[in-house]
Amino acid sequence: MDKSLEKVLTSWLKQQKQACGFYLNLTVLFGLLTGLSLVVQAYLIATILHGLIILELPKEQFASQFYCLVGFIFIRAGLAYGRERVSFEAGRRLRVQIRGAVLDKLTELGPCFIKGKPAGSWASIVLEQVEDLHDFYARYLPQIILAAFIPLTILVVVFPLNWAAGLILLLTAPLIPMFMALVGMGAADANRKNFSALAKLSGHFMDRMKGLNTIKLFNRGDAESEAIESASEEFRERTMSVLRLAFLSSAVLEFFAAVSIAVLAVYFGFSYLDHLDFGHYGAGITLFTGLFVLILAPEFYQPLRDMGTHYHAKAQAIGAAEELMALLNHQVESGSDADIDSRRDSEYGKELSIESYKAGISIEADALCVDSPDGTQLLGPLDFSIPAGKHMAVVGPSGAGKTSLLNALLGFLPYRGSLKINGIELHQLDKTMWRRHLAWLGQDPQLFHGTIRDNVAMSNPDMDDETVMALLEKAKVINFVERQTHGLDHPIGEQASGVSVGQAQRIALARALGQDAALFILDEPTASLDNHSEQAVQASLREAMSGASCLMVTHRLDQLHMMDTILVLDGGLIVERGNFNELTLAEGLFKQMQEESNDDTVNLKELN
Secondary structure (H helix, E strand, O other), rough: OOOHHHHHHHHHHHHHHHHHOOOHEEEEEEEHHHHHHHHHHHHHHHHHHHHHHHHOOHHHHHHHHHHHHHHHHHHHHHHHHHHHHHHHHHHHHHHHHHHHHHHHHHHHHHHHHHHOOOOOHHHHHHHHHHHHHHHHHHHHHHHHHHHHHHHHHHHHHOOOOOOOHHHHHHOOHHHHHHHHHHHHHHHHHHHHHHHHHHHHHHHHHHHHHOHHHHHHHOOOOHHHHHHHHHHHHHHHHHHHHHHHHHHHHHHHHHHHHHHHHHHHHHHHHHHOOOOOOOOOOOOOHHHHHHHHHHHHHHHHHHHHHHHHHHHHHHHHHHHHHHHHHHOOOOOOOOOHHHHHHHHHHHHHOOOOHHHHOOOOOOOOEEEEEEEEEOEEEEEEEEEEEEEEEOEEEEEEOOOHHHHHHHHHHOOOEEEEEEEEEEEEEEOOOHHHHHHHEEEEEOOOOOOOHHHHHHHHHHOOOOOOOHHHHHHHHOOOOOOOOOOHOOOHHEOOHHHOOOOOOOHHHHHHHHHHHOOOOOOOEEOOOOOOHHHHHHHHHHHHHHHHHOOOOEEEEEEEEHHHHEEEEEEEEEEEEEEEEEHHHHHHOOOOOOHHHHHHHHHHHHHHHHHO
């Protein structure tokens, strides 16, 4: 990974630590108190053993030291427990905030952006990658402070006793972080590649599971199995690469810590054998000094070893942070800065009131260009208007830009030019408030896990059963509900399991009818219905939309005679406009589409 990018990601990670609150500082405090209690314990042990072995004092004289030693054992245990608890809470708070920010950002960016990646990839980001931030905040950041403070404290108490032992500790201490950095250089890059492989595998596998019936139908099972095997093998290799670095790092740290302690032990051993005579300030080396320093020696290196162990958590967090930072910093607004600033300055502070929404919605587009999330122009420039209470249909061949226009109006795609709602630019409106006054019905209805009642009453959870049943009756799905054992409590699973596509479409229609919307946005609303249900649903829509504005995208040209205006798009531009009769008489794309639709209908009847 590029060093400059790694620095940016590390800086971004540290900026997020405010979410941990005071728990991060509390983790450090508990760690510092643990280190101090460790020094006291070493002093008590060395004092007791020196008095008993060298001074040959009676055991009774050390009763108080012994009880203090036992007490500090429980104190250290309590501090260690408290540190684990508060460090977990710090990491949990961070994960909750980051995950909430990710979900809020995905909501802001909308379905058009989300569809740019497989669902499994988003699951990997929201779950695994956010989880992999935990140890960075719960362990690595506190350990950086502890790795500096605890060794420094030990040096402060060792140097006055024996400068040679202090010098050995001081000179060998940098070996651990130095080799830790050398071994860990590729850890962040390895983790980033591992996350990429996991996202690829997750997305690939989930998409294939969703399309399992289609794969079987076209006899593509073997080919897809090979593709999943290839993605799995790539993920295995990436994971083993990360593990190799982790094990190598641990082995190196243990080796140099062991060598450093051995050097210290050799120094004291030869000093006690009178082969070495320096470092003791002329007072000689007592058993107390040797025991005290040797007991502290492993603990001197332990914070550095722990930092090396948790350095892998830093590498893991940096690998996870790359996509998280890119997502959270992603901006969807397009157009030149001057154009954006001028629009914001001219409309600053303007907002539609609830009364304005209820009075009716008018839409006016002037030189409107709609872009994809990556800035590619999808359609435009367009000029059209929909007066309040009027209905407009948008037709055209596949890829003409019809759905892109709806997504721009819903606030899911960036646009340039002007798109005004009751005279105010759409980007100036509060998106949540704006969408509350819309009723959307698409060709692929989205029902959520719950009951039929939950899905119909989504806009108003306090809606009573009589109102829900009335809406279901308007949507021509009441018979299905009444046949179910649980009625309105009939369960609906993920991906609308438990109901057919047509039933899901009509339940979604009932939900839309219950919103008391000022604008209906319809995208092939009867695509999955038979002729009888289609006519019934169309009648319900006409009744619900009386007095409301409507923008509908459809391929069913025979439904358009009730529309006030029809726009015909081709290649992202308006090629025709008018009412049904005008376009039928004109020689253009609309008439050509009518003729092709009639030919398809005749061919279908002949086949039947």
